[in-house]
Amino acid sequence: MPFVNITIDDIRLQVPKDATILEAAQKATIKIPTLCHLELHNRQTVNQVASCRICVVEVDGRRNLAPACSTKVANNMVIRTHSPRVLKSRRVLLQLLLSNHPKDCLNCYASGACELQDLANQFHTDKNRFEGESSNFAIETSSAAITRDLNKCIRCRRCETACNDMQTVGVLSGIGRGFNMVVGPAFHAPLQDTQCVFCGQCVKVCPTGALMGKSHIDPVWDAINNPDKIVLVQTAPAVRAALGEEFGMEPGHTVTKQMVTALRRLGFDYVFDTNFAADLTIMEEATEFLHRLQHGGRLPMLTSCCPAWVKFFEHQFQDLLDVPSTCKSPQEMFGAIAKTYWAQKLGIDPAKIVVVSVMPCLSKKYEAARKELSSSGLQDVDYVLSTREIARMLREAGIDFLSLPAGEFDNPLGFSTGGADIFAVSGGVCEAALRMAAEVITGQPLETVDFEEVRGQRGLRHAGVEIAGKMVNVAIASGLGNARRLLEEIRSGKSSYHLIEIMACPGGCVGGGGQPFVDSKHEFEVIRKRSEAIYAEDAGKEIRSSQKNPYIQQLYKEFLGEPYGEKAHQLLHTGYTGREKL
């Protein structure tokens, strides 16, 4: 690759010819501030609109200042990143941005995780220099999962890039012009009326508090403190691999046992595990897969645990509604079992039970509100807290998370195998299903339960897995843009896969829209570390295949009967509805 010589803040260096000034500065360990700029997942997704101008630098011989994020280097270029002119411009730009921003940081949920606030601190914008017109939008709360406060929007359009380029959902665009331009759905439609899947990737990339998960904290506190309610909490596999980060831990550690103690101290009556239901999901899903495989059913079969993915195909691939598995997600299976089997076992009126989920996800809030997911006659799940929300509750309650002693989940709905842990990572559901399917097909225990060939960080992977001399072709996609490619293959009849796993968020649930905020530059690395922690959790489990979970076996014996049988269908399976594509 050809190189050029540049001088940046008196440091001379060689950089690739096609580098931007921003990239060149990174090589010289000079940090140029950015705001609208976004690079995600090893630069597969880039927002380079150069609209905020915070990254401006001075280039010798150039009349105006240059935006570092989108200006390419040239040979013998001399760049100054913190000259008086640069610093003054940045401060004015910030003051202009702030002139139409609420400046209500004390009451903003994003406070402490807001890039605009960070910049205001960095450039000590000590006064409100420009008084002008202010936006006055009503807060948009139409959906069950995401709330929009456009008064806080700085029009960086990072959300639009995440939604349209990475996820190919295509809900967001700049609508209108000039001061009145908003980033939102076509025709200013409320989010609820669009094909938004609530994956929450827009919330993750929003530099301010304009996009938020809808909070369930208050109703959960109310339920906990209501003596007439029995409040169950279930925790998704991915939460344990990230919750520690909220309390200052380095990424890459699971905090399962402290989390159990923390939830007990918050006041939940029973601390259960979505993992239990993940094992149950494998019983149903692997059985359904074998059924389709052996009885000439619809192939490939697609997994259905991700509610964002389910809504995606309901909108975008209405002709393929028979392809996904009919299994409910683990969160919903848990609720259905808790309000039937468990309630009967303990002689509790199911109407008194409140099921609270802790999820790495915002779409789970939407899923919990889907009317048809109510097989006991009550909604399977009542409230959903994101990883960020449970951390907030722990801080509110003054619980010193890092010094908590280890705790154990309650049984029977708290016991799980390694097959359940790996639901947190892209490829995990597929691997857990293979662990069971292979043993059922061969009738022999597996020599190793590790299917390394389905693991990895790439957003789109495929593998052939030999079982009893037959090749099972699997594909794995994380990120809906990748999923779309697999679906288009199926639509055109060119798909040769038997089993496809799809997760809406890059990296799977560990990278979910409800997980702790991470600087987007490091997100790929953080997701990898969280994934490794999950695989370590799996490897540390005594039992690693879902079908060997003794409490699951007990559940079928005492209550459900056969996997994929009549009662299982009634409680654990669902159907899909074609939805309009706005």
Added chain:
Amino acid sequence: MATAKHSSAAATAPATPGADTAKYQQLEAFLTGLKVDGADLAGRRAVLIPALHRAQEIFSYLPTEVQKFIAAHLNLHVSEVNGVVSFYHYFKTKMSGKHTIEFCLGTACYVRGAAKLIEKAESMLKAKLGETTTDGLFTLGSLRCVGACSLAPVVQIDGKTYGRVTAEQIPAILAEYQK
């Protein structure tokens, strides 16, 4: 047993109201004639503005359904299409009346009483500037200097210019178009 429910795949062609069928056919013929390569996103984006121009010629404005129709045909997100439509003043999202009344708001017309003319017309027609009367006869708009300042204040109806207009003359002028 729970099964997947099929709904008819009506994603590509939104319901076309009976009276507009011919217009939609005209638009469809135009879009088909563009022969855009489905795999070429830049190419599909490049024809969006010409497609919107043609659609506005056919329908006189760009209602929601037409924007969806174009998005489906060009395989673009509706949000992107609506983003372009809402960016350019030229594109109209509301149906215009049979006649367009435009009041000049240039400096000369303004100081010589354009506001009074607008007030009179608005109260007579029960529609505000930018709106269309309920009978669909008039759309009220404003324009900047037409270069006839000596005739201020100026009103244009369907491009015909009226000069030195007074509020008292407005009923008679409108009556010409209300026949």
